[in-house]
Amino acid sequence: MNKREFLKDMILFIPAGGVLHALAQQAHGLAAGDPGPYGSDYDPSDHLYGMGIEVEKCIGCNRCVEACKIENDVPQEPYYFRTWIERYTIGGDGEAVVESISTQPQPGGDPGPEDRDILRTFFVPKLCNQCANPPCVQVCPVGATFQTKDGVVLVDETRCIGCSYCIQACPYGARYLDPRTKTADKCTFCYHRIIKGMLPACVEVCPTQARIFGDMRSRASRLMRFERMNKINVLKPDLNTEPKVRYAQLDGEVR
Amino acid sequence: MKVPEQVIRIGIVVAVLLTVVLVLRFAVIPPSLFSTEQHQSSTIKRELATPVMHAGVATCRQCHADEFDRKSAGYHKGITCEACHGAGEVHANDPMSVKPIAPRDRKFCPVCHGYDPSRPTGFPQINPTAHNPVKPCIACHDPHDPVPPETPAECSACHAQIERTKALSSHALLPCTTCHEATEQHKIQPRMALPDKPSGREFCGQCHASDSRNRSAPKVDLAAHGDSYLCWECHYPHLPEGR
Numbered sequence: 094m095n096k097r098e099f100l101k102d103m104i105l106f107i108p109a110g111g112v113l114h115a116l117a118q119q120a121h122g123l124a125a126g127d128p129g130p131y132g133s134d135y136d137p138s139d140h141l142y143g144m145g146i147e148v149e150k151c152i153g154c155n156r157c158v159e160a161c162k163i164e165n166d167v168p169q170e171p172y173y174f175r176t177w178i179e180r181y182t183i184g185g186d187g188e189a190v191v192e193s194i195s196t197q198p199q200p201g202g203d204p205g206p207e208d209r210d211i212l213r214t215f216f217v218p219k220l221c222n223q224c225a226n227p228p229c230v231q232v233c234p235v236g237a238t239f240q241t242k243d244g245v246v247l248v249d250e251t252r253c254i255g256c257s258y259c260i261q262a263c264p265y266g267a268r269y270l271d272p273r274t275k276t277a278d279k280c281t282f283c284y285h286r287i288i289k290g291m292l293p294a295c296v297e298v299c300p301t302q303a304r305i306f307g308d309m310r311s312r313a314s315r316l317m318r319f320e321r322m323n324k325i326n327v328l329k330p331d332l333n334t335e336p337k338v339r340y341a342q343l344d345g346e347v348r
Numbered sequence: 349m350k351v352p353e354q355v356i357r358i359g360i361v362v363a364v365l366l367t368v369v370l371v372l373r374f375a376v377i378p379p380s381l382f383s384t385e386q387h388q389s390s391t392i393k394r395e396l397a398t399p400v401m402h403a404g405v406a407t408c409r410q411c412h413a414d415e416f417d418r419k420s421a422g423y424h425k426g427i428t429c430e431a432c433h434g435a436g437e438v439h440a441n442d443p444m445s446v447k448p449i450a451p452r453d454r455k456f457c458p459v460c461h462g463y464d465p466s467r468p469t470g471f472p473q474i475n476p477t478a479h480n481p482v483k484p485c486i487a488c489h490d491p492h493d494p495v496p497p498e499t500p501a502e503c504s505a506c507h508a509q510i511e512r513t514k515a516l517s518s519h520a521l522l523p524c525t526t527c528h529e530a531t532e533q534h535k536i537q538p539r540m541a542l543p544d545k546p547s548g549r550e551f552c553g554q555c556h557a558s559d560s561r562n563r564s565a566p567k568v569d570l571a572a573h574g575d576s577y578l579c580w581e582c583h584y585p586h587l588p589e590g591r
Contacts, residue, residue: 110372110376114376114377129389130389130390130392130393130396131392131396149468149509150468151468152460152464152467152468152471153464153466153467154459154460155459156431156459156460160402160430160431160435163401163402163434163435164400164401164402164435165398166398180466181466182466211465214465214466215466215468216466216467236384236387239384239388239391241388241392247388247391247392247395248391249387249388249390249391250391250394251387251390251391252387252391281395284392284395284396284398285395285396285397285398285399285400286400286402288396289400291400291402291404292404294401294402294435297402297404297405297428297430297431298402298428298430298431299431300424300426300427300431300460301426301471302426
C-alpha cells in the first residue's frame with residue numbers, strides 16, 4: 094500500500110466509523126428506554142430463588158421427572174433430564190451403589206438387587222444446583238450461560254455453540270446436550286413459572302412435599318422456614334460452588 | 349544522553365495511536381456494545397415466553413372445589429391435582445374439548461404405593477402382585493379420600509420418624525398412649541381429630557416428681573427445678589436426654 098491508497102481508505106474509514114458510532118448510540122438509547130425483559134412490576138434483585146429437598150420424604154415415584162419433561166419440553170428419551178431421581182443402596186460391605194431410576198419406563202416396580210445385604214437404601218432427587226459460583230458459567234467460551242439477578246443460571250440457546258464444555262464442568266451432571274438444537278440445556282427452576290409466582294413443575298406435582306421452593310430474600314418463605322427447621326447440607330460443599338439447592342437429612346454417601 | 353530523533357518520532361506515533369484506540373474504546377463506543385445485558389435480556393424474554401403446562405392447584409380449585417375440599421380432608425391432602433391427572437393448563441383454557449387423564453387401572457397407584465425397599469419407612473405400600481389381584485384400586489379406595497379399609501393399629505404406621513427416635517431413648521418402653529390419647533376418629537381423619545398432649549408440669553411429675561411412686565424414673569423437685577418452664581421446653585419427650 095502506498096501513501097495515496099492509504100489516504101483514500103482513510104477518507105472512507107472515518108465516515109464509516111461515524112455511522113458505526115451513531116448506530117451504537119442508538120442501540121444504547123433503545124436499551125435505556127426498554128423496561129427490561131421482566132416488565133415494570135417485577136424487580137429481579139428483590140428475589141433469590143432456591144429449593145429445599147427433604148430426602149426422607151422422597152418415594153421415588155418420578156412424578157417430578159415426568160412433569161418436568163412436559164413443562165419444559167425435554168426430549169422423552171431416558172437420557173435427557175433436567176431433574177432425575179437416584180437410588181442409593183449402601184450394602185453390608187459399606188459400598189454405595191447409585192443408579193438413576195428415572196431411566197426406567199415404569200418406576201417403582203423394580204425393587205432392585207434383592208440378594209445383596211442392604212444396610213440402608215433411599216432415593217435422592219437431583220437437579221441443577223443453581224450455584225452462586227457456577228463452574229459452567231466460568232468455562233463457557235462464548236458467554237452463552239449466565240446467572241440472572243434472582244439467582245437462576247440460564248443458557249442462551251442462540252449463543253451456545255454446543256461445545257459441551259459446561260456439561261463436562263458441571264460437578265453435578267445437571268446439563269445435557271439437546272439432540273434437536275445441539276445446544277446445552279439445563280434446569281431453569283421453571284423460570285417462566287416462578288416469575289409469575291407459580292411453583293416449579295416438579296414442586297407442584299411432588300406428592301410427598303419432598304421438594305420445597307421459595308425465595309431466600311423473604312424470611313417468611315417456605316424455603317427459609319425449611320432451612321430453620323432442618324439441618325441443611327449441600328452437595329459437594331468442598332467445591333465452593335455454593336449451591337442454592339439445599340438438602341435436609343442428606344446421607345454422607347450422597348455425592 | 350540525547351534521545352535520537354527517530355525514537356522521539358516513533359514515540360509520538362505510538363502515543364497518538366494509543367490515544368485514538370483508548371478514546372474509541374472508552375469514549376466513542378457506548379458501553380452497551382460490550383455489555384452482555386442485551387443478549388441476556390433477550391434470553392430471559394425467550395425463557396419467559398415458554399408456555400406454562402401445569403396450571404397449579406389454585407386454578408383447578410376454581411372449578412373443582414368439591415373434589416379439592418374432599419381431598420384436603422384426607423390422606424391425599426398434600427397431593428396436587430396434577431400429580432395424578434397430568435399437566436392441566438390446556439384443559440383449564442379449554443375445559444370442554446381437552447380432558448385431563450384420569451388413571452383408573454392397577455398400573456398407576458403402585459407408582460407411589462408399590463413396595464420398594466428404598467421408600468421411607470411408614471409410607472403406605474403394597475405388593476401389587478399379591479394385593480387383591482386384578483381388582484382396580486378404585487374399587488376399594490377413593491383416590492380423593494383414600495381411607496385404608498383396615499386402619500393401621502400401631503401409631504408408628506404414620507409416625508415412623510417419632511417411633512424410631514423414641515426407640516433409642518429412655519422412653520423406649522412407654523407406649524404412645526402413656527402421654528397421648530388418640531380417638532378412633534384420629535385414625536380416619538388425622539388432622540380433624542388431633543390426639544391430645546400433656547398440658548402441664550404435673551403430667552411429667554407423675555413419674556419424675558420426688559414424691560412419685562415410680563421407682564425407675566429419675567427424680568427432680570418440681571418446685572425447685574427449672575422455674576416455671578414447661579418440661580418439654582428443655583427436654584424433648586421422645587428423646588428425653590437432659591440438655
